[in-house]
Structure formats: C-alpha cells, structure tokens
Amino acid sequence: LFYEVLDRVSQDYYDKSKIDATKLLHGAINGMLGSLDDPYTSFFPPKQNDEFKDQLAGEFQGIGAELSLSPEGRVMVVAPLDDSPAQKAGIRAGDLVLKVNNEETAGWTVARAVEKIRGPKGTTVELSVLHEKQKDSVTVKIVRDVIVIKSVQGWEKRFLCEKDCQENKSGDLVAYIRLSQFGDKTNNEWISTVNSINEKIRGQKNFRGIVLDLRNNPGGYLNDAVFIASEFLNSGVVVIQEDASKQQEAINVSRRGTLLDSPLIVLINKGSASASEIVAGALRDHNRAKLFGEKTFGKGTIQQAIDVDRGASVHVSVARWLTPDGEWINKKGIEPDTKVEFDASKSSKLKSKLDNQLDAAIKELLK
Structure with a gap:
C-alpha cells in the first residue's frame, strides 16, 4: 500500500x-x-x-x-x-x-x-x-x-539567615550543586564537583547540608540518573523500568556515594523532567531529601535512540519508569514537599544573589 x-x-x-x-x-x-x-x-x-x-x-x-x-x-x-x-x-x-x-x-x-x-x-x-x-x-x-553546556556546577558558602539569607564569613556552611542536564560529560563533571565540595566541607562542624538544584533540567541518560542518585543513597531501588510485556526491572543503587548522610534539599520546578524526575522521585521515596519548589514536568517514559540509514535516527519509547514506591508520574509530575513558587520580584529584592526558591531551601537547612 x-x-x-x-x-x-x-x-x-x-x-x-x-x-x-x-x-x-x-x-x-x-x-x-x-x-x-x-x-x-x-x-x-x-x-x-x-x-x-x-x-x-x-x-x-x-x-x-x-x-x-x-x-x-x-x-x-x-x-x-x-x-x-x-x-x-x-x-x-x-x-x-x-x-x-x-x-x-x-x-x-x-x-x-x-x-x-x-x-x-x-x-x-x-x-x-x-x-x-x-x-x-x-x-x-x-x-x-x-x-556550551556545563552540566554540573557547585559551590560552598557561609550564610546567616534572618529575613533572607546573606553570605557571611561567620555563618553556617551550605553546599550547592546545580545539575542542568544528564549528558555525555555529566558523570565526570559530577565527580569533579563533588570531590571539590567534599574537600571544603570535610571536618566542618557547622556544615548544615546540601541543596541539589534540578530546576529546568530536561533530563538525559537513565544511567546518569542512577549514578547521581547513588551519591546520596546507601542502597535500594532508584527506579523501576517496565517494558512492553509489563515485565518490571528494579534498577538499584550502582555505587558507593560520598554524600550519604548530609541533610539534603532538592529544588524542582515545571522544567524538571525525565531523568531529573527519576532522581527527585528516588530521593523522595527513600525519605532521603525534602523537595522544594514547584511540581515537575511529568515525563514517565524511557526512549531508545536507534540510528537508522543515512545518518537519521528514531527515538522510540521502549518502557515506562516508576518511582521506587511504584508511582508512574507521567503527565502528573512530582509535587514538592514544600511549595515555593518562583517570584522574580522577590528574588530581585534579595541582597544576596540567590533567588527566592534557593533562599527558602537554605533557610530550611539553617533552621
């Protein structure tokens, strides 16, 4: 035909x-x-x-x-x-x-x-x-x-928080890791950033925790999501993959992480999709982190990129993924534990260079 x-x-x-x-x-x-x-x-x-x-x-x-x-x-x-x-x-x-x-x-x-x-x-x-x-x-x-996408960036700074948080040399120490996508270089960039942060926070009695920023992260490789989540989880399921025959495969923590005990807040929003939702969902279901921000995008399927003739490719949804507790977030997204809507006007008034969502996360760590 x-x-x-x-x-x-x-x-x-x-x-x-x-x-x-x-x-x-x-x-x-x-x-x-x-x-x-x-x-x-x-x-x-x-x-x-x-x-x-x-x-x-x-x-x-x-x-x-x-x-x-x-x-x-x-x-x-x-x-x-x-x-x-x-x-x-x-x-x-x-x-x-x-x-x-x-x-x-x-x-x-x-x-x-x-x-x-x-x-x-x-x-x-x-x-x-x-x-x-x-x-x-x-x-x-x-x-x-x-x-040019640098998928991982981080810093460690000292803050005092009253009405809003401000950098202060006598304040408490907070680490921040921004993850913008899960790409070819993500794992190596992650290792470098985390090693640097660990050197700065080691032995610091007033270290209060980490903010992992997954806002506006559209996703990427599934294996990278498992790698990142494993930094914070001792053991257990990171994500469940379900194929066309309804067979489920639990994908577990893949390595020994170095940030297993630090208090953790994850920032999410409507631009957090796919692999970033896998990380957020795993950390939430294991009660490892508090989620701050806004509801995520809601992409609950896994694609396989298949190279075909003449340099083209077909991306095919080959499975759906579930959080460790068995939730399918497709078209629903993940709700934050604490809802903080981004407010550009509030952010512009902060004396620090933080936005209002990041400010709220740091305040929570410093309580």
Missing part, C-alpha cells in the same frame, strides 16, 4: 517540482510515528540527529531550549538552558511556541521545530510565545549563539 501510494503520487502529482523522494519518505515516517500520539517517539533526520547528539555532548549552536510537544500537540518549551539566549530573552518552562519567524507551528513535530529554531551563531530567530496562565502571546527576537 505504501509503495503503491508513493508510486501514484510520484507519477501523477501535477507539480513535479514538489516531488522530493527524501521528503516524502520522512513525511511518511513522521505520520506513522505521529499516529502513536506519543510526543517522545519521533524521527530525527540526519541534521537534527547530529544536533541532538551535539546537545548531549555539551555544545551546539542555537537558542538553548529543550523542546517537546504539549498534551494538545503544540510545540512547548520543557526548559531553557542555564545562561542561554533563550533564558536571557525570558523564555520559560511551559511556554508554548506558536510561531517561528511568523510561521505557525501547529502540526509540527519536535524535529521540525528544532530545525526551524536552531541556526548559526549571530543569526536571529523570532518566536511568538504564550507564557503559562497568560491570554496573549508575546513576540521575542533571540540572537542565536554557541551553547
């Missing part, structure tokens, strides 16, 4: 200039996968496949935003990357991208959206964006740049 239709269209279509065998084939593949009504099962043509791999490797050119499809099938921002042109332009987790360069995005795949939005450093893309809980869209012009 497929080849019959392809032959008839190729032979009989009135405008031969529009007949491109590759585009017809890619369109057919997108249609087939689209019938599954799964935004995470998708086809990546060669160019988009290379760009996806570049992002996981930590460097690409574009605006720096992780994209998906909303439940209604609209192009949606999962999270802007840290210090990216998208973040600096005011793009937020949960934004709907209605137009790209005045072209409607209705019916687009994620791969098509990525193709249209990405581009060389120094070029400009215009997006029509609808923020959550807003009635009217806004138009944003963003200059593309080289995006």
Whole structure:
C-alpha cells in the first residue's frame, strides 16, 4: 500500500517540482510515528540527529531550549538552558511556541521545530510565545549563539539567615550543586564537583547540608540518573523500568556515594523532567531529601535512540519508569514537599544573589 501510494503520487502529482523522494519518505515516517500520539517517539533526520547528539555532548549552536510537544500537540518549551539566549530573552518552562519567524507551528513535530529554531551563531530567530496562565502571546527576537553546556556546577558558602539569607564569613556552611542536564560529560563533571565540595566541607562542624538544584533540567541518560542518585543513597531501588510485556526491572543503587548522610534539599520546578524526575522521585521515596519548589514536568517514559540509514535516527519509547514506591508520574509530575513558587520580584529584592526558591531551601537547612 505504501509503495503503491508513493508510486501514484510520484507519477501523477501535477507539480513535479514538489516531488522530493527524501521528503516524502520522512513525511511518511513522521505520520506513522505521529499516529502513536506519543510526543517522545519521533524521527530525527540526519541534521537534527547530529544536533541532538551535539546537545548531549555539551555544545551546539542555537537558542538553548529543550523542546517537546504539549498534551494538545503544540510545540512547548520543557526548559531553557542555564545562561542561554533563550533564558536571557525570558523564555520559560511551559511556554508554548506558536510561531517561528511568523510561521505557525501547529502540526509540527519536535524535529521540525528544532530545525526551524536552531541556526548559526549571530543569526536571529523570532518566536511568538504564550507564557503559562497568560491570554496573549508575546513576540521575542533571540540572537542565536554557541551553547556550551556545563552540566554540573557547585559551590560552598557561609550564610546567616534572618529575613533572607546573606553570605557571611561567620555563618553556617551550605553546599550547592546545580545539575542542568544528564549528558555525555555529566558523570565526570559530577565527580569533579563533588570531590571539590567534599574537600571544603570535610571536618566542618557547622556544615548544615546540601541543596541539589534540578530546576529546568530536561533530563538525559537513565544511567546518569542512577549514578547521581547513588551519591546520596546507601542502597535500594532508584527506579523501576517496565517494558512492553509489563515485565518490571528494579534498577538499584550502582555505587558507593560520598554524600550519604548530609541533610539534603532538592529544588524542582515545571522544567524538571525525565531523568531529573527519576532522581527527585528516588530521593523522595527513600525519605532521603525534602523537595522544594514547584511540581515537575511529568515525563514517565524511557526512549531508545536507534540510528537508522543515512545518518537519521528514531527515538522510540521502549518502557515506562516508576518511582521506587511504584508511582508512574507521567503527565502528573512530582509535587514538592514544600511549595515555593518562583517570584522574580522577590528574588530581585534579595541582597544576596540567590533567588527566592534557593533562599527558602537554605533557610530550611539553617533552621
């Protein structure tokens, strides 16, 4: 049937200039996968496949935003990357991208959206964006740049907290680890950051705990999520994987961590998705951490990237994942133990360089 239709269209279509065998084939593949009504099962043509791999490797050119499809099938921002042109332009987790360069995005795949939005450093893309809980869209012009992703950053500082927290040499010591994605370099960057923090906090009697920041972390590799969670858990299940035959596999702590006993608060928000939700869910279910912030994205499936002919790839949802307690968070997300909505106006008034959510987490550790 497929080849019959392809032959008839190729032979009989009135405008031969529009007949491109590759585009017809890619369109057919997108249609087939689209019938599954799964935004995470998708086809990546060669160019988009290379760009996806570049992002996981930590460097690409574009605006720096992780994209998906909303439940209604609209192009949606999962999270802007840290210090990216998208973040600096005011793009937020949960934004709907209605137009790209005045072209409607209705019916687009994620791969098509990525193709249209990405581009060389120094070029400009215009997006029509609808923020959550807003009635009217806004138009944003963003200059593309080289995006270099350092997936792990950390510091240790001393704070005194009264009305708000301020750095003070006589204050109590808090460590902060920011994890922005789970990519090719994440584990090595994590080890380096944690080793540095351990050197600074070792033997400090007034060390009060750690803030793990998973906000706007769109996810990445499952194995990396298990590696990170194992830093904080002595033993037990990190995540349960359930395949198409409903067979479940419990994936356990994979190594001996070095931050097993430190008080821990995890920051989450609507941009925390997939692998970051695996980490947050595991730490919550083991009562190892308190979750602060806002409800997470709600992506509860696992994809396998399969390289196919001519440099393309197909990303297929091969399993769903459950938290250690057996909860499937897909389309629901994970609720924080303490809800703290991000407030830009409050954050700008803080004397420290903290935002209001991070300020609340540090206050909790210093109680």
